[in-house]
Amino acid sequence: MSVVSQVILKADDELRYPSSGELKGVADFFKTGEQRVRIAGTLAENEKKIVEEASKRLWQKRPDFIQPGGNAYGQRQRAQCLRDYGWYLRLATYGVLAGDKEPIETIGLIGAREMYNSLGVPLPGMAEAIRCLKEASLALLSDDDAAEAAPYFDYMAQAMS
Numbered sequence: 001m002s003v004v005s006q007v008i009l010k011a012d013d014e015l016r017y018p019s020s021g022e023l024k025g026v027a028d029f030f031k032t033g034e035q036r037v038r039i040a041g042t043l044a045e046n047e048k049k050i051v052e053e054a055s056k057r058l059w060q061k062r063p064d065f066i067q068p069g070g071n072a073y074g075q076r077q078r079a080q081c082l083r084d085y086g087w088y089l090r091l092a093t094y095g096v097l098a099g100d101k102e103p104i105e106t107i108g109l110i111g112a113r114e115m116y117n118s119l120g121v122p123l124p125g126m127a128e129a130i131r132c133l134k135e136a137s138l139a140l141l142s143d144d145d146a147a148e149a150a151p152y153f154d155y156m157a158q159a160m161s
Helices: 003-011 020-031 033-045 047-061 074-096 104-107 111-119 123-138 143-160
Strands: none
Touching: 003 020, 020 033, 033 047, 033 074, 033 143, 047 074, 047 111, 074 104, 074 123, 104 111, 104 123, 104 143, 111 123, 111 143, 123 143
């Protein structure tokens, strides 16, 4: 949920107007709006490149994942991994746009751990995959934009740890 939505809902729950501190938080959120949109645009426009680079990094670090018996062995399993990479990249952009980790939690992480456990996908491997996705994504951003985007990837990796 965005900062704006949070302020409105909290004030409404308490039957009051937003406080000056809350309004300052909204103003600060708007000041970073152009940056957040730029980051999300860069990530979306480069999804294929990011996913390819991240998967290459993961397979180099963990070749056992793509060897016989590995969770990404075979075309179908590998395609599913790449699909998930795109999904996690999209979740990161949602967090960046909202300026909050809540969309990541509600849209993507609730139930993800249980799903991966039921499929026999090692969670440490998922955390490593998200770190590779982060590296590939941040390499395309300026230092300031990378600093803004990084916590959303860290949040997802931590949730898988």
